[in-house]
Amino acid sequence: MSDDDVRRLWTEDELDSALDALNAHVRADEPVLVRTRAALLADIEQEEEGVTTTPQRRPRRSTGRWLAAAAVVVVLVAGALVAQTVSFGGPAPATAEAVRTLDQAASTTIGAVDEPVGPGQYRYVATHAWWMGTTSVEGKGFAWLTEHLMETWVPANPSDEWMLRRDATGNEQWVIGTRAEAEAAGVAGRRGLPDRRGWPEGEWRAPCGDFFGESKCQDGGSWQNPTAEWQAGLPTDPDALFERLRADVPDGRGDAALFAYAADALRSGLVDKDVRAAIYRALTRIDGLEVTEEQANLGGRVGIALGVEDDDRRRDIIIDPETGRFIGERQVATDDVDDFEAGTVLEFTAVTTAVVDAIGVEPAG
Amino acid sequence: MTEHAGGGAAAADDRPDLAGPHPSRLFGQLFDRHARPLHRYLARRVGDLADDLVGETFLIAFQTRTGYDPGRGTARSWLYGIATNLLRRHVRQEVRGLRAAARAAGSASGAEDHGNRVADRVDASSRARLLAGALVGLDEGDRDVLLLTSWAGLDSNEVAEALGIPVGTVRSRLHRVRQRLRAHASNTEHTRSGDE
Numbered sequence: 001m002s003d004d005d006v007r008r009l010w011t012e013d014e015l016d017s018a019l020d021a022l023n024a025h026v027r028a029d030e031p032v033l034v035r036t037r038a039a040l041l042a043d044i045e046q047e048e049e050g051v052t053t054t055p056q057r058r059p060r061r062s063t064g065r066w067l068a069a070a071a072v073v074v075v076l077v078a079g080a081l082v083a084q085t086v087s088f089g090g091p092a093p094a095t096a097e098a099v100r101t102l103d104q105a106a107s108t109t110i111g112a113v114d115e116p117v118g119p120g121q122y123r124y125v126a127t128h129a130w131w132m133g134t135t136s137v138e139g140k141g142f143a144w145l146t147e148h149l150m151e152t153w154v155p156a157n158p159s160d161e162w163m164l165r166r167d168a169t170g171n172e173q174w175v176i177g178t179r180a181e182a183e184a185a186g187v188a189g190r191r192g193l194p195d196r197r198g199w200p201e202g203e204w205r206a207p208c209g210d211f212f213g214e215s216k217c218q219d220g221g222s223w224q225n226p227t228a229e230w231q232a233g234l235p236t237d238p239d240a241l242f243e244r245l246r247a248d249v250p251d252g253r254g255d256a257a258l259f260a261y262a263a264d265a266l267r268s269g270l271v272d273k274d275v276r277a278a279i280y281r282a283l284t285r286i287d288g289l290e291v292t293e294e295q296a297n298l299g300g301r302v303g304i305a306l307g308v309e310d311d312d313r314r315r316d317i318i319i320d321p322e323t324g325r326f327i328g329e330r331q332v333a334t335d336d337v338d339d340f341e342a343g344t345v346l347e348f349t350a351v352t353t354a355v356v357d358a359i360g361v362e363p364a365g
Numbered sequence: 366m367t368e369h370a371g372g373g374a375a376a377a378d379d380r381p382d383l384a385g386p387h388p389s390r391l392f393g394q395l396f397d398r399h400a401r402p403l404h405r406y407l408a409r410r411v412g413d414l415a416d417d418l419v420g421e422t423f424l425i426a427f428q429t430r431t432g433y434d435p436g437r438g439t440a441r442s443w444l445y446g447i448a449t450n451l452l453r454r455h456v457r458q459e460v461r462g463l464r465a466a467a468r469a470a471g472s473a474s475g476a477e478d479h480g481n482r483v484a485d486r487v488d489a490s491s492r493a494r495l496l497a498g499a500l501v502g503l504d505e506g507d508r509d510v511l512l513l514t515s516w517a518g519l520d521s522n523e524v525a526e527a528l529g530i531p532v533g534t535v536r537s538r539l540h541r542v543r544q545r546l547r548a549h550a551s552n553t554e555h556t557r558s559g560d561e
Contacts, residue, residue, distance in 0.1 A: 009547045009548055010492075010546070010547040010548075010550060011547070012543070012547070014492060014547075015496070015543060015546055015547050015550070016515070017488075017489045017492065018489065018492035018493045018495070018496040018550065019493075019496065019511075019515040019516070020489070020515075021489040021490050021492065021493035022409070022466065022493035022496055022497055022500075023408075023409040023410075023462075023466065023493075024409070024493075026405060026408035026409050026412075026415075027408075028401055028404050028405060028408070029416065032416045033400055033401065033404060033419070036400070036416070036419055036420040036423075037393070037396050037397075037400065039420060040392060040396060040420060040423045040424060040427065041389050041392065041393055043424060043427070044388050044389045044392055044427055045389050047427075048388065048389065198393075200393070200396075200397060212397065212398070212400075212401040212402065213398060213399070213401070213402050214401055214402050214405065215402075215518065247490065250412070250466070
């Protein structure tokens with residue numbers, strides 16, 4: 001060891017690049033942030049109204065506890081994977097049907113044409129997200145899905161101004177209990193419940209889509225922020241792309257996490273068709289992937305659902321088999337957990353894109 | 366110089382009167398402005414726990430809002446100060462995560478054929494692993510100063526506000542920690558690459 005005494009220090013730049021790279025690929029779960037915001041505002045309003053805060057309050061709690069249980073399992077799995085480093089002997093590979101579906105979707109996608117965004121035009125991405133709220137009163141649980149419409153206008157040059165419009169549409173679907181029961185129990189209209197209080201709404205404008213101060217103009221891109229430059233740097237070979245995905249997802253959290261990262265990119269509506277096709281092909285390497293429904297209906301649009309189990313739920317992406325287009329995604333309970341029966345859709349998101357001539361303008365029709 | 370929300374340049378207008386009327390509107394705005402970067406910062410430090418810590422941070426901020434003095438610092442540094450205190454309860458989780466990151470099977474091999482860009486990225490990620498190992502050896506206070514600066518993007522004044530220590534202390538600590546990491550992490554690199 002004494003010969004090793006001639007040591008080269010890292011430069012300041014090398015230290016900074018290591019700092020930038022460490023744990024860089026974390027994802028924000030938007031529904032969790034929205035629930036957190038609603039719970040916060042519910043707490044604040046409760047205090048404003050002079051209602052005494054009871055220890056078990058907060059609409060988030062029920063889902064929070066449920067999610068926390070999921071998180072614990074994820075952590076344990078991560079530990080196990082770290083211990084055995086490389087070799088897996090476990091889950092089955094993607095089913096032949098899933099591989100065939102994805103290969104076909106990839107081929108169709110490559111043949112498709114992405115409508116180009118000309119100078120002065122915008123790519124319009126509409127995301128209809130149905131996210132769950134829960135609460136309980138004296139042991140009686142309520143759960144419902146609320147529709148959030150997020151519309152994004154993306155300029156031809158990404159460093160120009162983008163716009164985001166968020167709207168809680170007021171549409172809801174009851175999963176456990178009914179609105180009438182919730183009102184009778186005295187929970188509707190308060191605590192950010194079925195009314196729209198607490199959900200973020202409004203318009204934001206910023207270059208690079210950096211609406212919330214995440215320094216996206218300096219960001220090199222990621223699965224969660226798939227800039228054109230980032231996409232250009234991805235390997236085109238499916239195996240290499242899969243390895244890249246594996247490397248980008250923090251410490252071996254299993255293939256379900258890989259699937260979630262890929263879905264983050266697809267959901268953006270901004271992934272170029274060739275990259276989309278490559279992602280489809282890379283996903284055929286996901287262990288446990290299977291076709292979970294031939295005719296999955298996502299807010300009126302029907303496609304083929306492919307999913308992978310993630311603890312007590314299943315994540316599905318839904319693809320239009322005719323065009324290879326990504327229609328959206330959903331999460332489905334696979335076990336009876338808390339008050340949710342297996343098969344319950346816990347949240348879903350449908351994405352559409354178009355090209356429009358002006359910021360803030362919705363496509364005709 | 367262009368300004369956009371959340372960056373250091375926006376600090377001037379980040380001093381709301383949080384004790385004023387309409388707290389739900391104030392805190393809704395505060396959340397929209399700061400929650401995502403805060404979540405990202407916390408997730409980089411303690412993973413999934415960030416989901417809960419963001420909510421706790423804002424709830425504590427609301428409960429202690431009369432203690433926030435806009436004259437003494439930005440809302441951002443105040444929020445990161447609260448979050449830093451909450452992180453203290455999860456040091457073991459953080460250290461466990463860093464150890465796992467240090468051991469993580471890397472993608473360093475077989476990447477040459479994808480060109481320089483990928484090679485650069487692989488360099489950065491293998492360096493990140495070495496750094497993770499070195500971060501384990503820092504004490505919490507040093508780690509806070511380093512990561513509030515590097516990951517949260519706070520300047521020295523904001524770090525001082527967040528941690529309640531003099532700005533001179535922040536600068537000297539940051540300097541010392543960076544020196545130490547440059548030496549320690551590269552030392553590990555040297556030892557590990559000895560067989561190449």
